Amino acid sequence: MPILNYLWVIPALPLLGSALNGLLGAKWPNKVVSAVAVGSTGLAFLGAIEAVREFLQLPPEQIPYVKPFFTWITAGDFRAGFDLQVDHLTVVMLMVVTGVGWLIHIYSMGYMAHEGGYYRFFSYLNLFMFFMLILVLAGNYVLLFVGWEGVGLSSYLLIGFYFLRKSAADAGKKAFIVNRIGDFGFMLGMFLLYRTFSTLDFVPLFSKAAPLPPDAFGHLGTLTIASLLLFMGACGKSAQLPLYVWLPDAMEGPTPVSALIHAATMVTAGVYVVARSHVLFTHAPTGMFVVAIVGCATALFAATIGLVQTDIKRVLAYSTVSQLGYMFLACGVGAFSAGIFHLMTHAFFKALLFLAAGSVIHAMGGEQDMQRMGGLSKKIRWTYLTMLTATLAIAGFPPFAGFFSKDSILLNAFQSERGGHILYGIGLFTALLTSFYMFRLIFLTFHGKPRFDEHKVHVHESPKSMLVPLMILAVLSLIGGWMAAPAFWGQTDYFTKFLEPVFAAGTAGEAAATEAAAHALETPLAIVAVITALIGLAIAFWLYIRQPGKPEALAKSLRPIYTTLLHKYYVDELYAAVIVKPLLWISRNVLWQTVDVRVIDGSVNGIARGATEVGDGVRHTQSGNIRSYAVWVVIGAIVIIAIIFWPILRPAAVGMVR
Amino acid sequence: MVPTHYFVILSAVLFGLGVIAFIFKRNIIAVFMAIELMLNAVNLAFVAFSQLWHRLDGQVFVLFVIVVAAAEAAVGLGIIILIFHNRQSLNVERIDQLKL
Numbered sequence: 001m002p003i004l005n006y007l008w009v010i011p012a013l014p015l016l017g018s019a020l021n022g023l024l025g026a027k028w029p030n031k032v033v034s035a036v037a038v039g040s041t042g043l044a045f046l047g048a049i050e051a052v053r054e055f056l057q058l059p060p061e062q063i064p065y066v067k068p069f070f071t072w073i074t075a076g077d078f079r080a081g082f083d084l085q086v087d088h089l090t091v092v093m094l095m096v097v098t099g100v101g102w103l104i105h106i107y108s109m110g111y112m113a114h115e116g117g118y119y120r121f122f123s124y125l126n127l128f129m130f131f132m133l134i135l136v137l138a139g140n141y142v143l144l145f146v147g148w149e150g151v152g153l154s155s156y157l158l159i160g161f162y163f164l165r166k167s168a169a170d171a172g173k174k175a176f177i178v179n180r181i182g183d184f185g186f187m188l189g190m191f192l193l194y195r196t197f198s199t200l201d202f203v204p205l206f207s208k209a210a211p212l213p214p215d216a217f218g219h220l221g222t223l224t225i226a227s228l229l230l231f232m233g234a235c236g237k238s239a240q241l242p243l244y245v246w247l248p249d250a251m252e253g254p255t256p257v258s259a260l261i262h263a264a265t266m267v268t269a270g271v272y273v274v275a276r277s278h279v280l281f282t283h284a285p286t287g288m289f290v291v292a293i294v295g296c297a298t299a300l301f302a303a304t305i306g307l308v309q310t311d312i313k314r315v316l317a318y319s320t321v322s323q324l325g326y327m328f329l330a331c332g333v334g335a336f337s338a339g340i341f342h343l344m345t346h347a348f349f350k351a352l353l354f355l356a357a358g359s360v361i362h363a364m365g366g367e368q369d370m371q372r373m374g375g376l377s378k379k380i381r382w383t384y385l386t387m388l389t390a391t392l393a394i395a396g397f398p399p400f401a402g403f404f405s406k407d408s409i410l411l412n413a414f415q416s417e418r419g420g421h422i423l424y425g426i427g428l429f430t431a432l433l434t435s436f437y438m439f440r441l442i443f444l445t446f447h448g449k450p451r452f453d454e455h456k457v458h459v460h461e462s463p464k465s466m467l468v469p470l471m472i473l474a475v476l477s478l479i480g481g482w483m484a485a486p487a488f489w490g491q492t493d494y495f496t497k498f499l500e501p502v503f504a505a506g507t508a509g510e511a512a513a514t515e516a517a518a519h520a521l522e523t524p525l526a527i528v529a530v531i532t533a534l535i536g537l538a539i540a541f542w543l544y545i546r547q548p549g550k551p552e553a554l555a556k557s558l559r560p561i562y563t564t565l566l567h568k569y570y571v572d573e574l575y576a577a578v579i580v581k582p583l584l585w586i587s588r589n590v591l592w593q594t595v596d597v598r599v600i601d602g603s604v605n606g607i608a609r610g611a612t613e614v615g616d617g618v619r620h621t622q623s624g625n626i627r628s629y630a631v632w633v634v635i636g637a638i639v640i641i642a643i644i645f646w647p648i649l650r651p652a653a654v655g656m657v658r
Numbered sequence: 659m660v661p662t663h664y665f666v667i668l669s670a671v672l673f674g675l676g677v678i679a680f681i682f683k684r685n686i687i688a689v690f691m692a693i694e695l696m697l698n699a700v701n702l703a704f705v706a707f708s709q710l711w712h713r714l715d716g717q718v719f720v721l722f723v724i725v726v727a728a729a730e731a732a733v734g735l736g737i738i739i740l741i742f743h744n745r746q747s748l749n750v751e752r753i754d755q756l757k758l
Contacts, residue, residue, distance in 0.1 A: 624754035627681050627689075634677055 003050045004058075007067050007084045010051065010098075011133035013044040018126035025119025034109045037122035041105045041129055045098040052091050063087055063501060066139050066203060073142065077198060083139030085202060089502045092340055093136040093272055096347045100264045101129050103469040107355050108256040110465035111362060121161060121254065128154035132265050136272065141190050141200040144273070148186070148237065151266045152179045158261060159253040171249040178246040182236015186273075189229030193280075196222050206279040217285040217418075227280045227287035230273060231294075238270025238324045241298045245572060247321055251313040255358030258313060263320050263354050264347040271327040271343050275336045278503055282334065289418055292332025296413075296426050299325030301569070303433035307440075308555075308565045311368050312357050315441050319394065320350055322430060326409055329427060333420070335412030337499040341484060342409055345401035348480045349393035352473035356387035359462045359470065360445060367452065370444040377446035379459040382467050384446050386474040391442050393477040395435035395533045398526075404481030406431060407526050408493070414525060428532055435536025443544040665706030672699035686738055686748045690731075697727050 003009065017040030025033045058065060064087035073080040086094075105125065112121050131150025138144035152175075160172030194200055197208045215221035234240070239247035250262045261267070274281060274291065281288050299322045306318035323346050330339030361368055363380050377384040393400035396407070410431070414424040461467070484493035543551050555562040564570070621632070642649070676696035683689050701720045708716030742748055 625751060626753070627750060630677075630680055634681070 002054050003047055004054045004065060004067065004086070007051060007086070007137065008069055008082070010044050010047045010094075011130050011137065013040045013047065014126040014129035014133065016040060018123045018130060021119045021126065022123035025123060028119065030113065030118050033119045033122055037126050038102070038105045038109065040126060041098070041102045044129065044133070045102045048094045048098040051086065052095065055086050055091060060501070064090075064203060066201075068139070078194070080140055080142035080200060082143060083201065084137040085139035086137070087502050088499050089272075089275060089340065090136055092344055092499070094133070096344055097129070097132050097136060097265050100347050100351050100473075101132070101260055103472055104256050104260040104264070104351060104355065107259075107358070107466050107469040108254075110463040111256055111358055112254065113463075115254070117161070121158075124154055124157045124161070125257070125260070128158065128261060128266070132269075135269055139202055141193065141202075141205075144276075145186065145190065148233070148269060148273075149183065151261070151269065152176065152183075152237070155179075155250070155261050155266055158257040159250045161253055161257065165252070168252040171246075171252040175246040175250050178243050179236045182233045182243055184232075185229045185236075186233025189226050189233065192222065192226045192229065196226070202276070209279050209283060212283060214283040214285060217289070220286065221284070223280050224284035224286045227277065227284040228290060230277055230280070231287060231291055234270030234273050234328075235294065236270075237273075238267050238328070239298075239321050240270070240294050240325065240328060241301060242571075244298060244302065244321050245575060248314055248317040248568070251311070251317050255313065255354055255361060258317070259351045259354030259358070262317070263350040267320065267324060268327070268343045268347065271324065271331060271339055274328065274331045275340055275503075278331075278336045281331070285418075288332050288334065290332070291328050292413075292416070292418075292423060295325045295328025295330075295332050296423050297325070298322065299329060299430045300426050300433075301325075303430045303437065305565055305568050306437045307433060308562060310371050312360065312370050312373075312441065312445065313354070313368055315370075315437060316350070316353050316357060319353075319434065319437065322434065323350065323394070326406065326427065326430070329413055329423060330409040333412050333416035333423065335409065336503045337496045338405065338408040338412050340499060341481075341495045342402075342405035345393065345405040345477070345480045348473055349390040349400075349402055349477040352386060352390040352470060352477055353394065355466070355470055355473065356383050356390065359383040359466055360387075362462050362466070363459050364452070365457055367457070370441065372452045373445045373450075374448045374452070375446070375450040376459060380461050382461060382470065386467075386470040387446075388442060389474040390477050391438045393481075395438050395536065396431055396529055397533055398530060399478070399482065399485075401477050401479070401481035403526075403529070404484040404493075407522075407529055408484060410529060411521060411525050414521065428529065431529060432532045432536045435533040436540050439537050439540035440544055443540060447545060448548060662706050662710045666703060669699045669703040669706065672696075672702065684749050684751060686741065686750050686753070689750055690734055690738065694727060694731070697723055 017036050020036050021028075021033055025036070028036075055063075055065060064085055066083055066085045068081045068083040071079060071081045105122075108121070108125065112118055115121065128151060131147045131154060133147070135144055135147025135151060138147055156172045156176040159175055160169045162168045163172075190200060193205065197205050199205050199208070209223065212223065215224045236243045247262060247267065251258055253262070281291065302318045302321035302325065306315050306322065309315045309318060323342070327339040327342050327346070330336070330342060359380065360373070360376065360383060363376065363383065364373060367373065389400070393402040396403045398404075410424055410427050413427050414420055416423060483495040483498075486493050543554070567573070621628070673696050676692045676694075676699060679692035679695065680689055683692060701723055704716040704720045704723075708714065708720075738748070741753065745752065
């Protein structure tokens with residue numbers, strides 16, 4: 001029974017788990033709840049592996065494999081079906097989502113063991129898995145949008161998991177509302193695509209779009225506008241400038257949620273959509289350029305904020321924004337496979353970083369401020385080692401995964417035709433910052449002297465269910481990039497080759513031409529990148545290990561810059577002043593006080609009061625005196641007679657007036 | 659032969675007088691008589707049209723009206739006597755209990 005024919009089973013399993021836990025879990029013991037949740041996700045993972053195995057044996061003419069299950073919407077020519085699609089890009093996403101998702105489910109068993117609402121947490125988490133799988137398996141934009149909105153919903157539910165805390169509830173709302181802005185663009189993009197191509201199914205749409213001539217650079221053609229609108233949606237979901245503000249706040253959710261949704265999977269959906277729509281983007285050089293610039297700017301911008309944050313999860317949040325910027329930079333310069341490659345490695349090491357940070361927080365009994373940590377390396381050795389692995393990976397040290405993916409992005413940026421060297425320079429500088437803030441995190445947390453009361457805080461290593469996922473992810477962070485290693489000895493890397501069937505249409509021509517040049521550049525650029533990462537490490541080492549008082553002195557001497565960074569460039573304050581305040585003012589004074597109170601309530605109450613007053617006036621006609629009733633009867637009779645005889649009487653009446 | 663419209667005009671005049679009397683008279687007996695006047699005005703019109711069209715329907719109706727009027731007179735006078743017993747007055751303006 002080939003599972004490819006029953007592809008719907010893979011997303012349906014977590015949905016079933018979610019339904020069971022959500023409806024019945026309240027009365028179940030934690031063990032049953034976690035068995036259902038982890039079991040359903042694990043089965044989905046196994047199903048995904050089997051589906052991938054079968055997919056890889058398909059003959060090339062059957063790829064992409066599209067399987068319609070039922071028709072969801074029909075209206076005239078329009079059809080949106082529950083069609084699931086598998087191609088090489090889906091395979092990568094499928095493995096990342098189910099694999100990392102499963103590990104995080106296992107981790108959550110330990111992490112959430114002492115929390116209230118255990119069943120609720122797993123129900124939401126499984127619901128997220130369902131929608132994310134729909135998103136990556138969808139065969140048309142409409143179904144993809146279902147998953148897209150669904151993950152947004154689960155993200156909202158999970159950010160606000162501790163809903164009694166106002167900041168958490170607010171953060172959930174913020175994430176939801178900011179995402180709406182992006183979704184607005186996404187929907188407009190879909191409408192435009194349908195208007196242009198009369199279909200939203202990926203395969204026919206892209207085959208119709210592929211032969212079209214690309215728009216000229218700087219010219220806003222249909223494809224450029226469509227791709228920019230889709231990118232607007234991606235900006236919201238993937239937390240790019242200017243819609244990134246929700247992601248740091250999203251850290252209010254439980255740490256496994258930050259790892260799964262706000263680092264590894266959901267926030268990469270934007271990158272996935274851009275990569276999925278690569279045919280549109282390659283036809284829109286302006287769109288590509290915008291993607292590259294936004295990605296690059298976000299990478300730098302978020303990294304600078306990350307330099308000064310003291311909350312361990314916020315550092316990682318800004319780091320996520322920054323790394324997502326890298327992925328968009330890769331897509332923007334046409335290196336979609338490099339972007340997806342970084343998406344994958346990032347899923348490994350960033351999930352690991354968050355989970356390890358969760359382990360640290362667990363060990364510290366809920367403390368998240370790095371200024372009150374320090375010297376933990378000996379006490380929680382496994383957490384330390386795994387987190388160090390992830391840090392080496394994200395900073396880009398060989399042979400860890402991040403090195404290969406980041407190197408591939410920087411190489412492609414360097415070779416890009418438009419502003420390639422500037423993009424490369426910014427990317428490289430961001431790599432330096434990344435290395436610095438990540439090692440700052442490591443040094444502040446694990447090294448130096450403890451800055452907390454050792455008698456009060458009982459530091460303890462986390463349970464096995466938390467450590468095992470950490471170790472697996474650590475191994476993946478180490479070896480996850482090796483697929484790209486052959487690039488260094490002059491062969492095409494396996495990952496790019498693997499994704500070639502998907503991205504070949506867009507990149508085939510230039511790939512061959514620049515291949516030779518790329519190999520010549522590969523090694524020098526890699527050496528530069530490693531040196532940059534080392535500089536970042538050295539600065540962090542010097543500032544936080546050698547001269548522990550130095551950072552404060554530095555902060556004092558650079559006070560304006562420091563406070564600006566600490567307040568995240570006052571972007572939240574700016575948005576509050578420019579958008580939120582006026583909106584609130586309009587809502588309160590125009591919509592509430594005027595439209596609602598005056599117009600709507602006023603008209604309803606006015607009609608009621610009018611009826612009362614008319615009734616009050618007419619009431620007096622019921623005098624009880626028969627003769628007054630008789631007068632009304634006579635008047636009525638006269639009126640009726642007048643109406644009946646009007647055709648006869650009119651000439652006379654008109655004649656009288658004349 | 660008297661033209662039909664003479665009858666109709668007379669009937670309308672009688673009916674109008676009945677209406678005016680009904681509205682302006684205070685004595686309940688007079689009001690009652692006004693009703694009778696209106697009924698008979700209508701009877702007159704019926705008979706006149708019956709003769710005009712040479713059909714008997716109108717005359718049958720007149721017989722009905724006379725029967726109903728007789729019954730009404732019996733019931734109505736009974737009610738009037740009861741009202742007078744209870745109130746010692748036949749002034750219509752004081753009989754205004756017919757309201758909520």
